[in-house]
Amino acid sequence: MDDLADAVAAALDTTPTHAADILTRLTNAGWELTRITRPHARTLAEAFAQRTQDAGNGHLDWTGFRDRDGRPRYQVAGTAWTGMRLAWATTRTRPPDGNVRADCDHPGCVAPEHLTDRRDRDLTRAVLGTPRRRARPA
Numbered sequence: 739m740d741d742l743a744d745a746v747a748a749a750l751d752t753t754p755t756h757a758a759d760i761l762t763r764l765t766n767a768g769w770e771l772t773r774i775t776r777p778h779a780r781t782l783a784e785a786f787a788q789r790t791q792d793a794g795n796g797h798l799d800w801t802g803f804r805d806r807d808g809r810p811r812y813q814v815a816g817t818a819w820t821g822m823r824l825a826w827a828t829t830r831t832r833p834p835d836g837n838v839r840a841d842c843d844h845p846g847c848v849a850p851e852h853l854t855d856r857r858d859r860d861l862t863r864a865v866l867g868t869p870r871r872r873a874r875p876a
């Protein structure tokens with residue numbers, strides 16, 4: 739409840755103590771507050787930060803919604819993004835070319851600096867002469 743009280747306090751421009759009091763009074767009045775889990779994100783970067791967790795060594799795990807195949811998903815303005823595309827949009831200035839995927843050894847990593855798109859991979863292959871890597875499920 740402390741995180742929720744802090745979020746409500748920030749949203750209402752009041753103190754965490756006052757927000758906690760409001761939440762307690764609502765709960766006592768029978769309000770179901772368990773579905774309020776996080777404040778509404780104002781930017782894609784904020785939405786991304788709310789849905790990721792440090793996995794060590796620069797890797798990030800997705801903690802947000804996953805589709806039935808286990809892929810990270812984020813719904814914005816009626817469009818479903820993958821967690822990787824959301825990560826891409828927070829740090830890159832150009833749209834991704836083809837699939838965005840992690841090029842590190844941490845399964846499901848969504849760290850923006852670990853992600854590549856087809857253009858990045860083609861360029862890396864051209865420079866290093868490395869063979870094409872098989873796509874790995876996210």
Ligand SMILES: [Zn+2]
Binds near residue numbers: 797842844847
């Ligand atoms: Zn990684």
